[in-house]
Amino acid sequence: MIYRESGDFSTTYQQDSQTFPIRFDRYRYYVLLVLAFAVVPFIINDYWVNAVFLPFLIYSIAAIGLNILTGYCGQVSLGTGAFMAVGAYACYKLMTAFPDINIFFHIIISGGITAGVCVLFGLPSLRIKGFYLAVATLAAQFFLVWMFNKVSWFYNYSASGQINAPERTVFGVPVTGAQTEPWAAYLFCLVFTVACAIIARNMTRGMQGRQWMAIRDMDIAAEIIGVNPLKAKLSAFAVSGFFVGLAGALFFAVYLGAVEVGEVFGITKSFLVLFMIIIGGLGSIFGCFAGAAFLVLLPVLLKNVLVGGLGWPTDLAAHLEFMIVGALIVVFLILEPHGLAQLWRVAKEKLRLWPFPH
Amino acid sequence: MLDATEGYITEDGRKIGGVVMEMKNITLRFGGVVAIKDISFDIREGEIRAIIGPNGAGKSSMLNVISGFYNPQEGEVWYQGQKRPPMKPFEVAQQGIARTFQNIALFEGMTVLDNVMTGRIRQMKSGLFAQAFWKGKAEQEETKNRAFVEKIIDFLEIQHIRKTPVGRLPYGLKKRVELARALAAEPSILLLDEPMAGMNVEEKEDMSRFVLDVNDEFGTTIVLIEHDMGVVMDLSDRVVVMDYGQKIGDGSPDEVRSNQAVIDAYLGVAHE
Numbered sequence: 249m250i251y252r253e254s255g256d257f258s259t260t261y262q263q264d265s266q267t268f269p270i271r272f273d274r275y276r277y278y279v280l281l282v283l284a285f286a287v288v289p290f291i292i293n294d295y296w297v298n299a300v301f302l303p304f305l306i307y308s309i310a311a312i313g314l315n316i317l318t319g320y321c322g323q324v325s326l327g328t329g330a331f332m333a334v335g336a337y338a339c340y341k342l343m344t345a346f347p348d349i350n351i352f353f354h355i356i357i358s359g360g361i362t363a364g365v366c367v368l369f370g371l372p373s374l375r376i377k378g379f380y381l382a383v384a385t386l387a388a389q390f391f392l393v394w395m396f397n398k399v400s401w402f403y404n405y406s407a408s409g410q411i412n413a414p415e416r417t418v419f420g421v422p423v424t425g426a427q428t429e430p431w432a433a434y435l436f437c438l439v440f441t442v443a444c445a446i447i448a449r450n451m452t453r454g455m456q457g458r459q460w461m462a463i464r465d466m467d468i469a470a471e472i473i474g475v476n477p478l479k480a481k482l483s484a485f486a487v488s489g490f491f492v493g494l495a496g497a498l499f500f501a502v503y504l505g506a507v508e509v510g511e512v513f514g515i516t517k518s519f520l521v522l523f524m525i526i527i528g529g530l531g532s533i534f535g536c537f538a539g540a541a542f543l544v545l546l547p548v549l550l551k552n553v554l555v556g557g558l559g560w561p562t563d564l565a566a567h568l569e570f571m572i573v574g575a576l577i578v579v580f581l582i583l584e585p586h587g588l589a590q591l592w593r594v595a596k597e598k599l600r601l602w603p604f605p606h
Numbered sequence: 607m608l609d610a611t612e613g614y615i616t617e618d619g620r621k622i623g624g625v626v627m628e629m630k631n632i633t634l635r636f637g638g639v640v641a642i643k644d645i646s647f648d649i650r651e652g653e654i655r656a657i658i659g660p661n662g663a664g665k666s667s668m669l670n671v672i673s674g675f676y677n678p679q680e681g682e683v684w685y686q687g688q689k690r691p692p693m694k695p696f697e698v699a700q701q702g703i704a705r706t707f708q709n710i711a712l713f714e715g716m717t718v719l720d721n722v723m724t725g726r727i728r729q730m731k732s733g734l735f736a737q738a739f740w741k742g743k744a745e746q747e748e749t750k751n752r753a754f755v756e757k758i759i760d761f762l763e764i765q766h767i768r769k770t771p772v773g774r775l776p777y778g779l780k781k782r783v784e785l786a787r788a789l790a791a792e793p794s795i796l797l798l799d800e801p802m803a804g805m806n807v808e809e810k811e812d813m814s815r816f817v818l819d820v821n822d823e824f825g826t827t828i829v830l831i832e833h834d835m836g837v838v839m840d841l842s843d844r845v846v847v848m849d850y851g852q853k854i855g856d857g858s859p860d861e862v863r864s865n866q867a868v869i870d871a872y873l874g875v876a877h878e
Binding site for chain 2: 260261262264265447450451454455456458459461462464465466468469470471472473474475476477483487531
């Protein structure tokens with residue numbers, strides 16, 4: 249009743265392979281875009297932007313990056329936090345070294361630099377798989393964080409060891425620094441998130457995505473039918489690194505403004521993003537958004553309900569959050585390994601036939 | 607004996623071309639075990655060439671040598687008139703040799719359509735950036751190759767499961783999807799490793815029909831390993847017989863059937 253595809257026929261292969269083959273989905277997507285770009289910026293305030301929208305948008309990009317590597321190409325990575333740090337520090341160095349260039353380009357170049365670093369740490373994937381590769385990327389996590397702490401060139405020899413985002417503008421509107429309006433920061437991140445999602449979707453529905461998935465599902469068979477495993481794996485690391493680097497740069501420059509690497513980009517960040525794609529759904533772009541929304545909104549919700557509503561102490565609510573997230577991950581791994589995205593798919597299947605099951 | 611360039615005409619009137627691939631004195635060892643011992647044979651364009659033999663005779667190893675999965679210690683592989691240097695399997699595939707596996711090796715998480723489209727990798731060359739924006743070359747290429755893949759899907763009668771994830775399909779259909787994936791590459795040589803293993807009579811008949819149709823329709827050269835003697839004798843133009851890593855017979859099905867060494871290998875010999 250609610251969800252219908254009857255009367256929707258694809259007559260060309262282009263129509264059949266588009267992102268939203270069903271007309272209803274397509275319209276919903278356009279409506280969502282219009283809302284996000286034209287309505288939300290006018291009604292949000294500082295609290296909503298900083299507590300909900302910015303972390304959601306930025307984590308979505310990071311989750312897309314990790315999902316391409318882990319969900320599509322099957323290479324487990326525990327170095328996401330460190331790769332975000334690479335993006336953040338690259339952005340900081342670029343912002344301070346070339347103040348005249350627009351921040352927009354700084355952020356994209358930071359993504360490119362992270363892609364390079366990610367490929368470097370992806371080289372072991374040609375020899376090792378699964379858990380062993382995860383441990384190799386764990387080495388990247390600890391090494392990179394240590395390096396950003398140790399080598400003071402990265403934070404321009406500042407006494408505090410922190411990096412601070414100077415004020416930069418896009419079209420004369422500040423998007424970083426203390427003067428930033430909430431809506432400007434929101435729109436700036438939204439542009440990146442939407443672009444990343446479209447690019448990721450295009451890659452994964454085309455030949456590149458098929459090569460990645462072939463490597464994930466059966467690497468030997470993939471090689472025998474002509475997939476170059478070296479190119480497929482390293483391109484996944486590169487694309488993943490690019491998105492994660494973008495996310496790191498935005499996280500530092502637009503969201504936090506000041507970063508101390510061990511605190512912000514530690515191993516917990518790697519796990520947070522990994523949990524997002526597990527809960528959201530491995531191998532699904534929608535799942536990245538679902539997972540990011542879930543893990544960003546859950547603490548906010550718990551805090552509002554438990555602390556604001558019931559008057560419980562803050563630390564109790566924080567501990568409850570850990571327990572709930574942990575339990576949810578176990579539940580998802582057992583009951584629905586494909587995450588929220590699969591639940592959504594199943595719900596759509598059911599709704600298509602509802603209320604007549606046959 | 608047949609010479610390298612001239613072909614021959616089969617009994618049912620198909621024209622077989624010159625030699626497309628030649629194995630010269632191939633020896634393959636795993637440590638001390640000799641899997642293949644000094645085997646030579648040729649494959650001609652357009653023919654259905656069977657490799658038969660009892661279990662452990664080295665048939666699958668032979669197929670793995672052809673598809674580049676194993677590199678033989680001795681001997682040479684000549685392909686399209688050139689000696690083939692040691693190659694990685696994906697490079698062999700890029701040259702136009704496609705195969706199926708004894709134990710199905712499909713990509714379980716992907717749909718049938720995506721599996722078959724992956725077979726088109728040799729024909730799809732657009733770069734990462736073109737694909738990222740899905741415009742121009744990337745989209746044209748996708749559409750063009752999709753049209754070809756749909757022809758294969760029609761041909762093998764798997765239209766109804768196009769969008770089904772492969773993991774959900776029954777065994778017989780998976781075998782057919784695997785054949786479709788190999789065919790999508792428009793191979794010059796198609797290697798089939800026991801395409802009828804584990805099938806009932808009806809499924810075997812279907813599969814045999816597809817193998818013959820493929821050969822007939824696309825003119826594909828087919829190298830086939832099979833245990834069902836009836837199928838082999840009916841389908842193939844020429845047969846290589848292997849036993850304990852050695853070649854004990856080579857020729858038309860009738861010649862092979864009357865070869866004493868082959869009869870001994872299959873039926874056993876009384877010890878005197």
